[in-house]
Amino acid sequence: MVDPALSAIHVYAIKSVGGTAPLEAVVEPWGLAGDRRWMVVEPGGQYVTQRQQARLALVSAEPLPGGGIRLGAAGHEPLTVAVPEPGDGAAAVSTVWLHKEAVEVVSAGAAADEWFSGFLGSPVRLVHLDDPARRRPLTPEFARAGETVSLADEFPLLLTTTASLDALNSLIAQGDHPDEGPLPMNRFRPNVVVEGTAPWAEDGWRRIRIGEVVFRVTNPCARCVITTTDQETAERGKEPLRTLARHRRSADQLLFGQNLVPELPELPELPRTAGPLGDGRGAGTLRVGDRVEILE
Numbered sequence: 001m002v003d004p005a006l007s008a009i010h011v012y013a014i015k016s017v018g019g020t021a022p023l024e025a026v027v028e029p030w031g032l033a034g035d036r037r038w039m040v041v042e043p044g045g046q047y048v049t050q051r052q053q054a055r056l057a058l059v060s061a062e063p064l065p066g067g068g069i070r071l072g073a074a075g076h077e078p079l080t081v082a083v084p085e086p087g088d089g090a091a092a093v094s095t096v097w098l099h100k101e102a103v104e105v106v107s108a109g110a111a112a113d114e115w116f117s118g119f120l121g122s123p124v125r126l127v128h129l130d131d132p133a134r135r136r137p138l139t140p141e142f143a144r145a146g147e148t149v150s151l152a153d154e155f156p157l158l159l160t161t162t163a164s165l166d167a168l169n170s171l172i173a174q175g176d177h178p179d180e181g182p183l184p185m186n187r188f189r190p191n192v193v194v195e196g197t198a199p200w201a202e203d204g205w206r207r208i209r210i211g212e213v214v215f216r217v218t219n220p221c222a223r224c225v226i227t228t229t230d231q232e233t234a235e236r237g238k239e240p241l242r243t244l245a246r247h248r249r250s251a252d253q254l255l256f257g258q259n260l261v262p263e264l265p266e267l268p269e270l271p272r273t274a275g276p277l278g279d280g281r282g283a284g285t286l287r288v289g290d291r292v293e294i295l296e
Contacts, residue, residue: 004292006210007162008185008193013061013069014038014126015151016049018231019189020063024287027213027262030132030148031156032191032286034063037129039105039151040116045096047151050226053120054234071115079115081108084128096127098136098151106130138261142218147261155259158221159202160190167199168256172243180239186231187240188223188257194292202258211290213283214263222253 012019015036026033040048040056050056062070067083084106086093092107105127107113112126129135129151138147139154149156165185172181185193192210194202205217223244228236244254262283 002196004194004196004294006192006286006288006290006292007195008190009286009288010186010189010191010193011035011063012189013063014040014059015047016040016056016226017059017061018057019186024285026285027157027283028132029156029262029264029283030136031150031152034067035191036151037067037132038069038108039096039098039127039129040120040124041096041105041127043123043125045094047096047098048120048124050229050234051224054229054236055120057229057231057234059116059119071112073119076115076119079111081112081126084108084130086130093130094127099153101136103129103136103151105135142216142259142261147264155218156262157191157215157260158189158257159192159194159215159217159260160185160188160257161197161199161202162193162195163197163199164202164256168240168243168248171247172239175239175243175246177238177242180237183240184231187227187229189226190257192260192286196292205258205294206296207263207294208260209293209295211284211286213286214295215260216263218259218261220250220253220255221257221259223256227256 008021009025010019010021011025011032011034013034042048058073060072064070069081071079071081086106093104094107095102096105108126108128116126117123132148132150136148137143138149169182172178208215208217223241227240228238241254244256248255264283
């Protein structure tokens with residue numbers, strides 16, 4: 001078996017829309033630079049993901065220098081959205097709800113709202129997390145003092161391995177819906193993908209180093225209906241949840257992948273790291289091909 005290595009990086013500029021796969025990315029305390037700093041919300045402030053709107057998978061959001069994004073979708077004119085500044089005209093600060101948690105965000109503006117509302121066929125808003133350093137603390141059960149997270153569900157990064165996906169696809173092939181497999185990795189929307197491990201080896205990891213960055217491996221990732229959504233067509237199936245329920249269940253959770261937190265013991269004294277879309281508060285830079293070391 002070859003040494004474990006980082007085989008892919010994924011950044012999702014808008015929560016639950018299509019991602020990009022850069023060859024490198026700055027790791028900030030709250031996640032990869034540019035990852036899930038934007039989110040679609042209902043008029044009342046409830047967040048919207050592929051759980052409610054599978055069609056979000058069909059939207060692309062290209063990260064731009066400075067933190068802006070370029071929206072795209074088949075049949076819709078592209079739209080460039082700049083980072084809104086709080087207090088600048090229509091860029092009002094508002095409170096939205098993410099997993100029953102109140103989070104302050106900044107409105108992206110009428111043009112972005114109209115674009116997404118037209119695409120989804122229902123009124124929604126696009127909002128931006130302007131300051132993840134203070135807006136959203138990490139889940140207390142897993143947090144150290146001062147740690148925060150972007151608009152990800154709960155944790156800064158999600159790790160998966162190619163060996164575990166291969167093992168899962170083998171199980172799907174033996175199950176009730178073999179025609180749905182093999183599934184691609186994009187069903188699981190990871191930030192970092194590791195190759196060169198044994199299947200499910202990540203279940204035993206507690207601390208790892210990827211390139212120059214050390215991470216705590218906090219807990220397995222509980223999977224939802226989004227994993228059954230074809231990211232190219234937005235059509236839903238039964239897998240992988242049917243197979244995970246048989247082989248990867250813990251209590252009421254179906255597990256695939258591991259959640260990561262960058263190990264930053266001195267948050268106010270972070271080294272300044274330049275990089276694509278970084279803001280100078282990075283812990284280091286990940287690069288495809290980086291060696292992965294299992295520290296604990």
